[in-house]
Amino acid sequence: MPDLHLPLGFQYAGVHCGVKSDAKKPDLSLFVSDRPCAAVGVYTQNRVVGAPVIVDRARTPSDSVRAVVINSGNANACTGERGVEDAQRMTALVAIAVDAAREDVLVCSTGIIGHHLPMEQIENGIGLAKGVLSGSAESLELAARGMMTTDTFPKIASRSEDWDGTIVTVTGACKGAAMIAPNMATMLAVVMTDVAIDATQASMILKEAVDESFNSISVDGHTSTSDTVLLLANGASGRPAETPEEIESVRSMVTLVCQNLAEMIIRDAEGAEHFVRIEIAGLPDRNDARKIAKTIAEGALCKTAITGNDPNWGRFVSAAGYSEVEFDLNQLSLDINGVRVFESGSPVVYDEALVSSRMAEGEVNLHLDFGGETDPAGPVVFLTSDLTAEYVRLNSEYTT
Known part of the structure; x- marks a missing residue:
């Protein structure tokens, strides 16, 4: 993990704040860009959706997202208006911590359905996570662990290419082991790149990548309430994708990262032997x-x-x-x-x-x-x- 090449301009954190009872397991993660990102999302097709999906659908696509906050252990789904307010509160707390507008923070939750979030613990956790943000591979691994529910290992994939002397990178982290089916399932993914692309380009790239990866796996046919894949592009490499060849290169890297993550989900499928x-x-x-x-x-x-x-x-x-x-x-x-x-x-x-x-x-x-x-x-x-x-x-x- 320490040798993993990561995109420029992103920091990560994963901490335990008390959503999960096991103090050894991180349950809150932050992904933060030091500059605005073009951000798009693909979400569950279930008619019953978690509060974070409602919030993120309203905020993407965007050209100004700065951060993603994720908690595990509680899906904040089927929790009514209070659930939406809690999800919005999470984004507001992160916005204060990273000096961003609340509309520029996205949120995901995964875990048990039908329980309200323990907001006091989450507020403390956001403060803890802010204090340990880092661009290291170790911090990214902790953030990947903070997303996990029944997963047995953190899921991270990365691809880099040399564009005339400039290294450009796509890196993703995801969670998922069951309630997995096409049209997204109980899985969350944050995919990040330091290439500059706009939201229109990102939407096209992510849709194609998801169709060839997360929408091409199934553990049990159960499409969940919380499924979310987010693509964030901050341009920190200084290289925009301008030519058709460069856009295709980004599409290929994003697709490969998503396919690698999707394969990890199936290899970690609950109880699986094959x-x-x-x-x-x-x-x-x-x-x-x-x-x-x-x-x-x-x-x-x-x-x-x-x-x-x-x-x-x-x-x-x-x-x-x-x-x-x-x-x-x-x-x-x-x-x-x-x-x-x-x-x-x-x-x-x-x-x-x-x-x-x-x-x-x-x-x-x-x-x-x-x-x-x-x-x-x-x-x-x-x-x-x-x-x-x-x-x-x-x-x-x-x-x-």
Whole structure:
């Protein structure tokens, strides 16, 4: 972590303030820019949203955001008008601490639903966080830990490029381990860059990045109340993205960072024993391909087959069939971990014990080819996990 290259002009903090009972766990995080940022967000599609989502939707896109404050342990969701007031109060306290307007501070909360925030503890925590703000990798890790709920490790990713002697960087931190589904799930992410882009450019870049990352993963199909991905661009590198090539470079870096973070979420999925990659090729419409992949990823019978290392290809093929996407079964083929198990609508002879043993290694790749032309962008990739007894135990004992 100390060798991680970070974007210029940002500072971070993660502290324990008492939202969580365990004093060893940070529960409040700050991300602060030393100058105004172009800022945009992508938010949950759930009709039931947390108070911070209401506040942030009203404040983005923006060209003047200075900070993001996040608490874990309490989602501040389904908390009525008081919840909105508390979220606004959090931004006002941070604004005072970093000498910004309250409208230029964004807020996220994650944790248990239906409880009011302990504002006295949060106010103290903001003061503590202000006092330890730093641009170091260690501080960024603490901020990433302050976002965590059932996560088992902090999730950070970074990419840098050399633009004619100037290093430009995109770095992101996120949280998420369950209640994960496309259209955003119980995950929060703050992505930062020191390239100068405007809010219009940032909106385009973030939407595409999210579609190829956070909207292409699922643990359990549950879209939560608090999902938020924020992109902040402060221009501290002194390099604006002006040419189409430079804008594409930023888009690529943001997408890669988001994809790396999304993969970490799936690898940290609650109770999971298998990391699953679903590839859909040979369909003319990438949205249709993603719909099929999502259907397979969230099918209980598909997930439990993977848990049991059972190459029961009929479950995957039939799940594609009820996805409501039209295709010709006689053109469909399926490989499991590189072994052809179904071809052109018919079963093939394969070594079931071999495929099962490969699945037991913990990585499962399902490649479905629907027989059409190959998309120049490659197959649609969707990530998921299996469904284990441990997942059931965790979510039957943990109140959300």
